[in-house]
Amino acid sequence: xxxxxxxxxxxxxxxxxxxxxxxxxxxxxxxxxxxxxxxxxxxxxxxxxxxxxxxxxxxxxxxxxxxxxxxxxxxxxxxxxxxxxxxxxxxxxxxxxxxxxxxxxxxxxxxxxxxxxxxxxxxxxxxxxxxxxxxxxxxxxxxxxxxxxxxxxxxxxxxxxxxxxxxxxxxxxxxxxxxxxxxxxxxxxxxxxxxxxxxxxxxxxxxxxxxxxxxxxxxxxxxxxxxxxxxxxxxxxxxxxxxxxxxxxxxxxxxx
Amino acid sequence: xxxxxxxxxxxxxxxxxxxxxxxxxxxxxxxxxxxxxxxxxxxxxxxxxxxxxxxxxxxxxxxxxxxxxxxxxxxxxxxxxxxxxxxxxxxxxxxxxxxxxxxxxxxxxxxxxxxxxxxxxxxxxxxxxxxxxxxxxxxxxxxxxxxxxxxxxxxxxxxxxxxxxxxxxxxxxxxxxxxxxxxxxxxxxxxxxxxxxxxxxxxxxxxxxxxxxxxxxxxxxxxxxxxxxxxxxxxxxx
Numbered sequence: 001x002x003x004x005x006x007x008x009x010x011x012x013x014x015x016x017x018x019x020x021x022x023x024x025x026x027x028x029x030x031x032x033x034x035x036x037x038x039x040x041x042x043x044x045x046x047x048x049x050x051x052x053x054x055x056x057x058x059x060x061x062x063x064x065x066x067x068x069x070x071x072x073x074x075x076x077x078x079x080x081x082x083x084x085x086x087x088x089x090x091x092x093x094x095x096x097x098x099x100x101x102x103x104x105x106x107x108x109x110x111x112x113x114x115x116x117x118x119x120x121x122x123x124x125x126x127x128x129x130x131x132x133x134x135x136x137x138x139x140x141x142x143x144x145x146x147x148x149x150x151x152x153x154x155x156x157x158x159x160x161x162x163x164x165x166x167x168x169x170x171x172x173x174x175x176x177x178x179x180x181x182x183x184x185x186x187x188x189x190x191x192x193x194x195x196x197x198x199x200x201x202x203x204x205x206x207x208x209x210x211x212x213x214x215x216x217x218x219x220x221x222x223x224x225x226x227x228x229x230x231x232x233x234x235x236x237x238x239x240x241x242x243x244x245x246x247x248x249x250x251x252x253x254x255x256x
Numbered sequence: 257x258x259x260x261x262x263x264x265x266x267x268x269x270x271x272x273x274x275x276x277x278x279x280x281x282x283x284x285x286x287x288x289x290x291x292x293x294x295x296x297x298x299x300x301x302x303x304x305x306x307x308x309x310x311x312x313x314x315x316x317x318x319x320x321x322x323x324x325x326x327x328x329x330x331x332x333x334x335x336x337x338x339x340x341x342x343x344x345x346x347x348x349x350x351x352x353x354x355x356x357x358x359x360x361x362x363x364x365x366x367x368x369x370x371x372x373x374x375x376x377x378x379x380x381x382x383x384x385x386x387x388x389x390x391x392x393x394x395x396x397x398x399x400x401x402x403x404x405x406x407x408x409x410x411x412x413x414x415x416x417x418x419x420x421x422x423x424x425x426x427x428x429x430x431x432x433x434x435x436x437x438x439x440x441x442x443x444x445x446x447x448x449x450x451x452x453x454x455x456x457x458x459x460x461x462x463x464x465x466x467x468x469x470x471x472x473x474x475x476x477x478x479x480x481x482x483x484x485x486x487x488x489x490x491x492x493x494x
Contacts, residue, residue, distance in 0.1 A: 151340050157327075158309050158334045159354035159399065169353045173344040251344040251379055 018234075038220045047224035055209070056228055063205040064232065066122060067194045070129035071186055077130065078137020078182060085138065086145025102135030111197045120201040129193050136189065137182040144178030176248045184241060191233060260287030260435040261322035261329065261402045263308060270300075270307070270315035270460075277303060278315070279460040285452075287402075290429060290436040290473070292446030294488065295456035295464070301439040302337060302407050304456075308437060309334055309405050321403055331355070332403040333396030333434075337411070339388035341380040348376040351395045358398050366394035369424055371417075386413050393421060397428050404429060404436045410445055422448040426473055447484035449473065455488070 022040050029039040038046075050056040085092040085099075111128040118124035148171065156166045198207025199214075206229050213221035263285040270278040277300045285291050293301045306312045307319055310327015319326040341350045351363040364376060370390035380388055393409055406425070410418035426449055429436045440446055446453050451473065455465040471480055 151336070151338070152342065154311055155334075155336070155340050155342075155354070158311060158332065160331050161354065165353075165356065169345070170342065173342070251381075253381055 036217070036219050038223065043220050043223040043227060046220040047227055050221070050224055051228070056225065059204060059206050059209050059225070060228060060232065063194055063198065063207065063229070066126055066129070066198075066205065067187075067190050070126045070133065070194065071183075071190050073126065073130040074133035074137055074186060074190070075179075075183060078134045078186075079141050079179065081134065082138040082141025083145055086142040092142070099135045099139060102131070103139065107132045107193050107196065108200070111193075111200055115201045120203075125194070125197050125202060128197055129190055132193050133186055133190055137186055140178050140182040140185070141175070144175045147178075148174050173248070173251075177252075180241070180245055180249070187233070187236065187241075191229070195229075259402055260289070260433040262287050262320075263291075263403070263435060263437070264318070264320045265304075265308065266319070267307070267315055267317040269317070270303070272300070272303060276460040279462070281317075281461065281463065283454060283463065283466065285435055285437065287435055288429075288433045290426070290438065290449055290451045292438045292440060292450035292453045293456060294440055294443060294446055294453060295461070297441060299456045299458075300461045301441075301456060305405050305407050305437060305439050330402050331399055332405050333399050333401035334404075335389075335392050335396045335406045335409040337407045339380070339385075339392040341388055341391055343380050346377045346379060347372060347383065347391045347394075350380070350391055351398045354395055355399050363394075363398060366398045367391070369397070369428075370394045370421065386417065389413060390417075390421065393425070397425075400432055402432065402434055404434045406436065406438045408440055409438070410440070410442070418445070419448060425449060443485045443488040444481065446488065447481045448476065453488060 026040050029037050047056070081095070085095060107128075110131050111125070114124040114128035114131070118127065152170050152174070156170050161170065194205070195207035195210065198205040199211040202208045206225050210222050210225050213219075213225070265281065265283050265285075267278045267281040269276060270281075281304075293304060295301055303312065307315060308321070308326055309332060310319075310325070313327070321329040321332075323329075341347075342353060345353055347367060348360065348363050351366055352358050352360065364373075367373060367376060370393055372387060372390055372394070375383065375387065380391070383391065389409065389412065393406075396404060396406070404425070409425070410421060413421065422445065425436065428434070436449070438445060438449055447469070450469055452468045453465070454463055456462070457464040469484060471484075476484070
């Protein structure tokens with residue numbers, strides 16, 4: 001494996017990043033000294049209080065399950081559609097305008113339409129999020145398919161590699177940077193959309209609870225839920241995405 | 257154990273970028289023969305090799321390998337002009353990638369033959385250009401091909417290593433009875449390795465010269481090779 005001495009030497013800087021953010025927040029809160037901008041300590045105390053009541057964990061579980069379902073659906077559909085559009089010219093010509101519409105239609109419109117047509121339920125929410133996210137995955141995957149190296153396709157052809165072997169050893173490794181990009185942007189987008197849609201029409205979840213806090217101007221509550229949610233996102237990033245990236249993209253030359 | 261395959265080439269017309277590249281090109285290669293295709297850059301040597309491999313079927317004519325249309329017979333060994341190694345796979349992985357039938361032991365043996373023992377787990381980016389070429393050659397030999405197609409396999413290698421690898425190719429081809437088609441711009445490659453040389457020239461390309469090299473490969477001394485190279489470059493009989 002290639003060595004990355006420079007990157008490894010500077011790795012500790014990244015660990016200072018979040019404490020720095022908290023320090024900055026604390027400093028501003030102390031200077032402003034207003035009840036609508038609590039200090040990190042106040043918010044962490046509120047977080048502990050909410051967690052001990054279990055409502056926070058229940059809301060987190062609801063939101064995460066919705067996000068996971070929408071993410072899985074959007075990635076599956078997006079990969080299939082993107083692969084087809086990247087590979088075949090005619091479907092690409094037919095469906096490109098659809099993709100443009102899908103990419104630009106306001107998320108809130110899709111959510112409202114789904115809620116009206118399907119009712120205020122989880123199915124409508126998950127479908128709305130999936131509709132919002134799928135075009136972005138499809139576009140990324142389409143570019144990946146278009147970028148597949150023709151030389152490697154020739155190599156596979158001349159050695160008559162069966163489709164499964166070709167897919168596993170030649171195509172998927174080339175596609176992984178695109179799949180991971182789609183996954184990462186997908187996760188960040190889906191978190192946000194799910195929360196907005198939960199505010200709009202839901203009976204539980206982080207977004208629903210933040211909506212209630214908003215009505216009461218309960219900023220510590222809003223920030224406590226935000227921190228808890230961001231902790232999950234960061235855990236996913238550092239415990240899932242990065243190890244996965246290292247595993248499947250470790251062959252790429254080190255960047256300075 | 258593979259056996260050499262007969263190649264039969266009859267190209268009535270082949271265009272490239274809208275211009276005629278080949279017209280009325282016809283030759284046969286008997287099993288076990290090492291044929292060198294030489295000629296100036298751009299004459300169509302690599303394209304001809306791709307046609308023989310079945311990678312390009314846009315031509316008027318027929319090419320058969322062992323009686324079957326090109327690309328439909330047994331899997332050939334192919335060394336591309338660039339090493340074309342999968343950058344995410346180790347040297348060993350690159351060899352094993354092309355066929356499920358290649359065992360790790362066989363892949364290691366092929367790497368050892370090209371002088372790369374100890375580099376089994378190295379990624380292509382950690383290997384020099386010459387080493388990558390050797391992995392590509394090991395990959396081509398690993399399928400025990402009855403037909404070995406080599407597109408400038410020794411370019412960018414130093415003379416000594418090129419000579420050693422040419423001997424290796426000759427030995428493996430001899431052992432398997434493989435038919436070999438070698439494309440090279442360097443007459444020395446042909447003089448070292450080939451039983452027969454076809455020189456292409458013109459546009460559309462035609463066979464300017466088709467001759468068997470008189471001396472058996474195994475007994476070609478450096479002096480004989482120099483004489484053969486001279487005869488090829490000057491067009492005089494060896």
